[in-house]
Amino acid sequence: MNFFNRILGLFVVVSLGACQDDNTSSELPDLRIYLDRFEEEASKRGYNLNLSEVEAEYVDRVETPDDSFCGMGFSNYFNNNIRRIEISTDPSCGWATMNDIQRERLFFHEIGHAFLNRRHDEAQLCDGSPLSLMTTRIGNTYSESNEKRDYYISELVDRVAAADQCIRFPQTFRTNPIFYRAFEGDGNWFFYSDNDNYTGEAGTPANERFRFSIESNNKNTENTGYWHRTFSNPNFPECSDVTFRATINAEGLTGPGVAIVARAYHNPVSATGAELEEYLFLTSEDDPATGKFSNDTRELTIPCFSRKTSHIVIILVMLPGTTGEAEFTDVELIVIEEPS
Numbered sequence: 001m002n003f004f005n006r007i008l009g010l011f012v013v014v015s016l017g018a019c020q021d022d023n024t025s026s027e028l029p030d031l032r033i034y035l036d037r038f039e040e041e042a043s044k045r046g047y048n049l050n051l052s053e054v055e056a057e058y059v060d061r062v063e064t065p066d067d068s069f070c071g072m073g074f075s076n077y078f079n080n081n082i083r084r085i086e087i088s089t090d091p092s093c094g095w096a097t098m099n100d101i102q103r104e105r106l107f108f109h110e111i112g113h114a115f116l117n118r119r120h121d122e123a124q125l126c127d128g129s130p131l132s133l134m135t136t137r138i139g140n141t142y143s144e145s146n147e148k149r150d151y152y153i154s155e156l157v158d159r160v161a162a163a164d165q166c167i168r169f170p171q172t173f174r175t176n177p178i179f180y181r182a183f184e185g186d187g188n189w190f191f192y193s194d195n196d197n198y199t200g201e202a203g204t205p206a207n208e209r210f211r212f213s214i215e216s217n218n219k220n221t222e223n224t225g226y227w228h229r230t231f232s233n234p235n236f237p238e239c240s241d242v243t244f245r246a247t248i249n250a251e252g253l254t255g256p257g258v259a260i261v262a263r264a265y266h267n268p269v270s271a272t273g274a275e276l277e278e279y280l281f282l283t284s285e286d287d288p289a290t291g292k293f294s295n296d297t298r299e300l301t302i303p304c305f306s307r308k309t310s311h312i313v314i315i316l317v318m319l320p321g322t323t324g325e326a327e328f329t330d331v332e333l334i335v336i337e338e339p340s
């Protein structure tokens with residue numbers, strides 16, 4: 001299951017945010033100032049980081065095939081294992097007229113992408129301000145050296161720093177625990193067919209519930225066929241129980257059968273940068289559903305969810321050597337908040 005390479009290929013993310021202010025400086029600062037300053041800030045928080053290998057350059061414009069940007073952080077520049085930050089000097093971006101704190105904000109945000117493997121995060125605190133400097137609204141984070149700045153830098157280095165803040169969650173989980181329920185038209189599901197050994201369909205037959213199917217006619221398959229969906233930057237209360245659930249039906253499977261899997265990832269920071277790591281793998285593959293069965297509900301629970309989690313992946317799997325068709329309905333992610 002190597003789908004993560006594809007997903008993380010998109011790790012090159014960006015920031016918009018030109019800002020105007022009165023404090024102008026005529027010369028552009030050496031960008032290493034901000035790399036060094038970030039090392040210092042991390043050190044104050046107990047992290048011994050070394051950003052000497054991080055490239056930081058001014059460029060005329062930061063361009064992608066689709067757009068142009070004011071800054072860019074690459075965690076793996078052109079797949080060369082280079083961490084690189086580019087800051088655009090294009091007048092429309094305003095770098096030349098930004099004050100030191102504004103430059104720091106933008107640059108630290110790019111460090112988030114390039115060194116800490118972070119993606120944009122638009123979660124909010126209870127007062128509506130961004131929860132993270134990884135927001136695209138960096139102008140609404142901090143504008144001077146104060147407590148807010150301390151918080152945003154702490155959260156940048158360690159997402160768990162937000163856990164004791166008043167956070168605006170996507171919903172009130174105590175009364176509405178179903179965070180996600182699979183629906184027709186959700187474009188974030190992908191099917192892996194193992195070179196067409198498996199057929200996957202998603203749809204809603206007349207008068208029936210939305211379902212995914214997986215079918216195989218080849219009993220000699222060596223890999224799994226599966227549907228998968230990723231949830232990035234899950235914003236759940238700290239230490240919630242997060243349950244992935246699906247109901248499975250089959251008329252007659254032969255071989256090992258079908259199962260569900262949940263994977264959780266984080267990006268622990270070492271001295272030379274964060275590395276993606278799977279920290280939890282849950283599966284019903286040890287007890288797959290096979291033969292003929294109806295409304296067999298399986299669930300897997302991530303106990304005591306942590307904000308360190310950068311991604312959760314849920315997967316519907318047909319195991320190698322299985323033939324027949326299975327249908328998965330009521331695919332849900334449920335968040336049970338810890339009793340307060």
Ligand SMILES: [Zn+2]
Pocket residue numbers: 013014015016109113120
């Ligand atoms: Zn960005």
